[in-house]
Amino acid sequence: MDHILIVDDDPNIRQLLRDYLREMGYDASTAANGTQMQRILDTSQVDLIVLDLMLDGEDGLDITRELRRAHSVPIIILSARGGLLDRILGLEMGADDYLPKPFDPRELIAKIKVVLRRTRAMPAAPRADASAFVSFAGWRLDTRMKQMLSPEGVVVSLGGSDYRTLRTLLDHPNRPLSREFLLDQVFGKERTPLDRSIDVCISRLRQHLKDVTRRPEVIRTVRNEGYMLVADVAYEA
Template sequence: MSTGDRILVVDDDPDIRQLLCDYLREAGMRPAAAADGQAMWAWLEHHVADLIVLDLMLPGTDGLALCRALRERTRLPVVMLTARGALIDRIVGLEMGADDYLPKPFDPRELLARIKGVLRRTQEFPPHARAEEAGVLHFNGWQLDTRTRQLTSPANVLVALGGTDYRVLRELLRHANRTLSRDYLIEHAFDKERSPFDRAIDVCISRLRQHLEEDARSPAVIRTVRNAGYVLTAEVTTRAMAGS
C-alpha cells in the first residue's frame, strides 16, 4: 500500500462524510467525498481513486446498483457500508462485486483497517508474485491474465472480475484438482481469519460459476466437496509473460 492513497467516500450523510474524510486525512490518505451516485460519477470523470467507500443506502441510485456499475466499468476496489448490517445486505453487496463490507455503526479505526487490507490485496503483484503466476493461465478454453487480472472466455469475451473473485479464482487455478477449504480461501482472498460471515466465499464461488459453467446449478468446473471446500477440475497450463 502506498502513502497518500486517494479514497472517495460516497455517503449522503454530511456528518459521516466529514468524519471519515478527517479521519482518513489524519491517517495519511487523500480523501474526497460525494453525496450520491451522480456526484460520484462526476468526480471520477476528473480524478483517479484508489478505493471507494460506498454506502448502501443512497438517494437516487442505491449503493448496490452503483457497485454493480463500478464493477462493470472499472476495477476499482469497493468497501461497502451497510446501514442495517443485515446478512442479506452483505451477501448482495458481495454479489455485486464489493471487495469488503462494514455494517453501521462502525468504528473509523475498523474502516481504516478494512481499507488498508483491501488496498494491500489489490495493489499486490506483480513484483512480489511468484514467477509461475506472472503469466496467462489457460483452462477449459478460458484465459486468466495475472498481470491485467482479465478473464477471457473461449469466445474471446472479456469478463470483469472483482478483486475478491480474482483472488479466489487464482488460488483455485494455482491448486487445480486439489480441494481448498473455505478457511484457506478466506485467508487468501480476504486476508483475515475465519469470520461468522464465511458465506462470502460461497458468494464468490457462485459468481464465478455464473461465468465459467454451462449450468451453474450443476457445476462441472468448480465443484463442491462436502464438508471440505471447493476444487477446480481442469487442466491448467501457464504461458509466461515476456520479462517475467
C-alpha cells in the same frame, strides 16, 4: 498515497470522512451520487471506494454490481441496514467488506487497511506470479489487469477476493481445495466474520463462467472436501 473515494449523500458524513482520512495520510475525494462517482473514476486513479448503500434515489447494491462489471477497485459498503442478509447481498454484488452504521471512523480505517492489504496480496505460486496470462477452459485471465477474457471476447473485471479465489484454484487445478485452505489463501489472518465468504466468491465466479461458457462444472463442489477447478491450466509470459 492511497486514494479513497467516499460516496455518500450525507454532506456531513462526506466531510467527516474526507477530513479524517486525510489526517490519517490518505488522499480522499467525495461524491454525493453515482454520477459524481463515475466522473471521478473516469478522471482519477482510485484505490478503494467507500459506498453508502442507501443513496438518495439510488440503490447502492445496483451501483456495486455495475461497478464490479467494469472495475476491480475494492469496495467497502456502508449502511444503516446491518443485518446478515444485507451483508451477504453486498458481498454477492461484489463488495469486499461491509460496515454497518453508525460506526467509529477508526473501524473504517482498519477495514480500509485490511481490504487494501488483501487486494494487493498474491497467493504463493511462482509459476502464476511470473505469468501475465493464465488460460483455462477457453478463458484467459489477465493477472495484471485482474480481468478475465471469455472465449467470445467478453471482458469480466474481478473484485479482489474473487480474483484471489480464482488464482488459488488455478494454481491447484484438478485438486479439491478445502474451504479452510481457500479462506487462508484469500483472506489470510484477517478473515471476515462471515463463514460464507468463500462460498460467495465461488458463486460469483461460477456465474461468470457459466453465463458464457455454459460449463457449470468448471468449478466443482467436492463433497466433504471443498472446491476444485476442473480444467487444464496454461501459463503465458
